[in-house]
Amino acid sequence: MSLLTVSDVSKSFGGLAAVSHMSFEVETGQIVSIIGPNGAGKTTVFNLLTGFYTCDEGSILFDGEEISNLPPYTYVERGLTRTFQNLKLFPAMTVLENVLIGYQSCISYGRLDAVFHTRKKRQAEQKARERAMEILRDIEMDGYAKDRCMNLPYGVQKQLEIARAMVSGPKLLLLDEPAAGLNPQETDQLASFIQRLPGKGYSILLIEHDMSLVMNISDYIYVMDYGKKIAQGIPGEVQKNPQVIEAYIGKGGKSYVAGG
Amino acid sequence: MKIQKVKKGILPVLLIAALYGIPFCVKNQYMLRIGVYVCIYSILACSLNLISGVCGQVSMGHAAFYGIGAYASALVAIHFGINWVVCVIAAAIAAGVIGVLIGIPALKLSGGYLVICTVGFGELVRLILLNWVSLTRGPMGLVNIPRPVLFGVTIKSGSQYMVVALTLFLLIYLILHNILNSKYGRNLKAIREDEIAAETMGIHVHREKVIAFAIAAAMAGAAGSLLAHYMLFISPTIFVGDFSTNILSMVVLGGMGFMPGSVIAATLLTVIPETLRGLDKYRMLIYGFLLIGLMLGKNVSWETTALGRWGAGIWGKIRQRRGLKEGDGKV
Ligand SMILES: Nc1ncnc2c1ncn2[C@@H]1O[C@H](COP(=O)(O)OP(=O)(O)OP(=O)(O)O)[C@@H](O)[C@H]1O
Ligand SMILES: [Mg+2]
Numbered sequence: 176m177s178l179l180t181v182s183d184v185s186k187s188f189g190g191l192a193a194v195s196h197m198s199f200e201v202e203t204g205q206i207v208s209i210i211g212p213n214g215a216g217k218t219t220v221f222n223l224l225t226g227f228y229t230c231d232e233g234s235i236l237f238d239g240e241e242i243s244n245l246p247p248y249t250y251v252e253r254g255l256t257r258t259f260q261n262l263k264l265f266p267a268m269t270v271l272e273n274v275l276i277g278y279q280s281c282i283s284y285g286r287l288d289a290v291f292h293t294r295k296k297r298q299a300e301q302k303a304r305e306r307a308m309e310i311l312r313d314i315e316m317d318g319y320a321k322d323r324c325m326n327l328p329y330g331v332q333k334q335l336e337i338a339r340a341m342v343s344g345p346k347l348l349l350l351d352e353p354a355a356g357l358n359p360q361e362t363d364q365l366a367s368f369i370q371r372l373p374g375k376g377y378s379i380l381l382i383e384h385d386m387s388l389v390m391n392i393s394d395y396i397y398v399m400d401y402g403k404k405i406a407q408g409i410p411g412e413v414q415k416n417p418q419v420i421e422a423y424i425g426k427g428g429k430s431y432v433a434g435g
Numbered sequence: 436m437k438i439q440k441v442k443k444g445i446l447p448v449l450l451i452a453a454l455y456g457i458p459f460c461v462k463n464q465y466m467l468r469i470g471v472y473v474c475i476y477s478i479l480a481c482s483l484n485l486i487s488g489v490c491g492q493v494s495m496g497h498a499a500f501y502g503i504g505a506y507a508s509a510l511v512a513i514h515f516g517i518n519w520v521v522c523v524i525a526a527a528i529a530a531g532v533i534g535v536l537i538g539i540p541a542l543k544l545s546g547g548y549l550v551i552c553t554v555g556f557g558e559l560v561r562l563i564l565l566n567w568v569s570l571t572r573g574p575m576g577l578v579n580i581p582r583p584v585l586f587g588v589t590i591k592s593g594s595q596y597m598v599v600a601l602t603l604f605l606l607i608y609l610i611l612h613n614i615l616n617s618k619y620g621r622n623l624k625a626i627r628e629d630e631i632a633a634e635t636m637g638i639h640v641h642r643e644k645v646i647a648f649a650i651a652a653a654m655a656g657a658a659g660s661l662l663a664h665y666m667l668f669i670s671p672t673i674f675v676g677d678f679s680t681n682i683l684s685m686v687v688l689g690g691m692g693f694m695p696g697s698v699i700a701a702t703l704l705t706v707i708p709e710t711l712r713g714l715d716k717y718r719m720l721i722y723g724f725l726l727i728g729l730m731l732g733k734n735v736s737w738e739t740t741a742l743g744r745w746g747a748g749i750w751g752k753i754r755q756r757r758g759l760k761e762g763d764g765k766v
Binding site: 272296 | 610614617618619621625629632637639
């Protein structure tokens with residue numbers, strides 16, 4: 176059974192059908208991408224998957240359980256986390272604190288432990304810090320641990336957001352345009368970083384406009400346009416699909432999708 | 436390791452010892468009175484800082500919880516003659532419960548809407564205190580509030596009361612300090628920084644806000660009890676909107692989210708008007724400027740406020756001297 180099964184999900188805002196009858200799957204250990212022109216409804220799909228929008232219809236099965244329309248804070252515990260298209264860090268907090276917030280659902284001690292500063296609390300905090308530092312070392316960001324993240328370069332912030340989403344060890348990681356705003360070198364680093372994630376037990380659902388990145392690392396691709404799925408397949412198939420080319424550059428154009 | 440632990444504990448211990456030295460060394464009743472007020476206002480400022488500074492939910496109705504605590508404590512003491520410790524707890528619970536009830540709907544709002552809502556709540560409480568004459572004696576206020584009796588000793592003198600007020604303040608400060616240095620405090624900060632991201636990381640944002648609001652309210656209630664059994668007389672005129680603004684000014688001046696700053700600001704805004712009584716009428720002018728600063732400084736952390744930067748500089752130096760890691764124990 177698939178890790179994530181989205182079937183026939185729709186969402187409209189007033190008269191605008193942002194997502195209509197969208198279906199797709201993510202298997203464990205896969206990197207699956209959703210591509211499509213601006214306004215196609217990709218981010219809306221992420222918002223439906225993480226409870227920020229309610230589905231008008233359809234169902235979302237994650238790990239065998241229905242997860243549509245739950246409160247957004249419940250998804251981490253199920254093993255589903257995400258990043259945002261427009262960076263959403265905690266700017267005035269340190270890098271370490273940002274990662275600790277990502278890990279907070281795994282830090283288990285009660286409010287009274289906090290008030291009385293019990294041994295249980297101190298140990299749990301200590302462990303959490305170690306885990307957070309471990310993940311920062313993993314992405315070679317441990318040197319920044321005590322910096323406020325608003326003072327960091329954009330590329331580093333983007334990386335931090337992924338680290339924050341990863342630290343709780345989710346089964347599925349939703350990445351919304353992680354390469355946006357990165358320079359080619361950073362994009363290459365990101366590509367190889369994402370490629371290593373399935374080996375560490377993370378499955379990936381990726382939204383990305385950088386076609387060479389998508390084509391290089393995806394196991395499977397879904398293409399959306401005007402809220403609808405217009406194509407799907409492995410990268411080689413999608414690249415050649417005339418409908419996809421048309422969606423991106425209009426009828427009769429040459430394939431920049433294929434160009435990579 | 437052990438030596439460092441001892442070293443780390445030594446500064447607060449010295450500070451606390453010095454504070455307890457005040458009521459024993461100072462004999463001037465007027466100064467002790469200011470000391471008691473500084474303790475009470477510090478509780479108010481620190482508790483408001485939790486919800487408004489740390490968590491970013493600006494409330495302008497904090498005086499209402501102060502009033503609820505004062506009346507609850509006084510009424511329990513007058514009608515049932517129970518020990519003061521029970522009265523403080525009753526005051527905290529009364530204010531905390533009302534904090535939950537008002538917090539659940541109000542904290543669905545954000546920014547300006549929340550501010551207006553809390554202003555309205557403050558006014559509502561004041562009007563109830565003023566008009567529920569059978570319970571509160573309305574504008575005449577409550578009189579003959581019993582003095583606290585602790586361990587068989589009636590707390591009568593200024594220095595005795597200062598010890599009591601200081602102890603309650605330190606207890607509340609310690610609780611706040613521990614909350615801030617836990618994942619719960621960190622989560623509140625995350626809510627201030629970005630609610631959507633906080634929610635995504637598994638934080639039940641609304642619940643955390645309500646709990647923080649209730650804790651702040653309960654602490655303000657305890658401060659109210661402290662006031663009632665010190666003044667021995669309370670009336671609705673104490674718990675007005677202006678006073679809420681006053682508390683918020685302390686939080687802003689001290690730096691949003693920075694607890695020691697709230698204490699320093701509460702001290703300054705209590706002591707300065709006393710020493711400059713002639714300039715008293717300029718106080719509201721100063722508050723006005725501070726509030727403008729608040730609006731301009733929305734989402735700005737305490738380190739960017741003047742006092743905060745100054746405090747951070749000194750704090751950093753102290754830490755350096757003591758060879759501590761930066762970041763641990765930081766608010
Ligand atoms: N909360 C909302 N209210 C109204 N309309 C919305 C809302 N969210 C999204 N939309 C609309 O839904 C459509 C799909 O938006 P979405 O953000 O999902 O696109 P996208 O595929 O992520 O585009 P991009 O590549 O530019 O990020 C757009 O027309 C957008 O204006
Ligand atoms: Mg988008």
